Amino acid sequence: MARRWTAWKLVISAFVLFHMAGTLVWVTPESPLRRELLPWFRSYMVPLGLWQGWxxxxxxxxxxxxxxxxxxxxxxxxxxxxxxxxxxxxxxxxxxxxxxxxxxxxxxxxxxxxxxxxxxxxxxxxxxxxxxxxxxxxxxxxxxxxxxxxxxxxxxxxxxxxxxxxxxxxxxxxxxxxxxx
Known part of the structure; x- marks a missing residue:
């Protein structure tokens, strides 16, 4: 039971980390690093409508x-x-x-x-x-x-x-x- 709970905590933590990283990359100003990382997060952010227009x-x-x-x-x-x-x-x-x-x-x-x-x-x-x-x-x-x-x-x-x-x-x-x- 303890291993299952630990696995769930790891999965949830990984998801939250991925989501926060995607949001951070999405809102950063245009740069070579952003251009390199944006494709990793585009298929997650766009369909869910999680981007912002400023x-x-x-x-x-x-x-x-x-x-x-x-x-x-x-x-x-x-x-x-x-x-x-x-x-x-x-x-x-x-x-x-x-x-x-x-x-x-x-x-x-x-x-x-x-x-x-x-x-x-x-x-x-x-x-x-x-x-x-x-x-x-x-x-x-x-x-x-x-x-x-x-x-x-x-x-x-x-x-x-x-x-x-x-x-x-x-x-x-x-x-x-x-x-x-």
């Missing part, structure tokens, strides 16, 4: 609001729009489980998240339930960008036009390509 603390913070969407066209020319989760639109009890969703949308713009863009495009096709005979499908990921309200005002103009920022485009040739494990 743009909101910048001297010139982000001045726009953007939502991630996807446009999907199949071989028959049928088009569909997929809107990714907007946590602000959810009731409180549904916000908590999805509070990291906006992080993915926000960080897909960074070049280091190119593989996650394809992951998001595959997710869209699976979510829409596109049938195998509708392939190949074309997926375009884009942001709808709206300017934030000026300081001192409470709301943005809902009629103000949004701009479209294309993020990435993918073509999936077969149902199996999208549903591969």
């Amino acid at each position: 743009g909101m603390f910048a001297p010139d913070p982000v001045q726009s609001t953007y939502t991630l969407e996807a446009e999907v066209s199949d071989v028959r020319g049928l088009g569909r729009i997929h809107e990714f989760a907007k946590v602000a639109d959810l009731p409180f009890w549904r916000k908590m489980p999805g509070f990291r969703h906006p992080k993915l949308a926000a960080n897909l713009l960074a070049d280091e998240y190119v593989p996650q863009r394809e992951m998001a495009a595959r997710h869209v096709v699976r979510t829409l339930g596109i049938a195998p005979d509708a392939f190949p499908v074309y997926v375009r990921l884009y942001y709808q960008v709206a300017e934030t309200p000026p300081p001192g005002s409470s709301q943005a103009d809902p009629m103000a036009p949004k701009t479209i920022h294309n993020l990435a485009a993918f073509q999936f040739e077969s149902w199996d390509e999208v549903h591969r494990r």
Whole structure:
């Protein structure tokens, strides 16, 4: 019994050490050491949404609001729009489980998240339930960008036009390509 307890303490300690090291590497400034160590932790940090974006603390913070969407066209020319989760639109009890969703949308713009863009495009096709005979499908990921309200005002103009920022485009040739494990 004592050996089993010691083994559990070692496993938990190793995990905590790995997590803390990953967090430390992730938040350190750009350096040769960080570039060398970052690949060891990327596959752990990115899917769990454990990274931070520091743009909101910048001297010139982000001045726009953007939502991630996807446009999907199949071989028959049928088009569909997929809107990714907007946590602000959810009731409180549904916000908590999805509070990291906006992080993915926000960080897909960074070049280091190119593989996650394809992951998001595959997710869209699976979510829409596109049938195998509708392939190949074309997926375009884009942001709808709206300017934030000026300081001192409470709301943005809902009629103000949004701009479209294309993020990435993918073509999936077969149902199996999208549903591969």
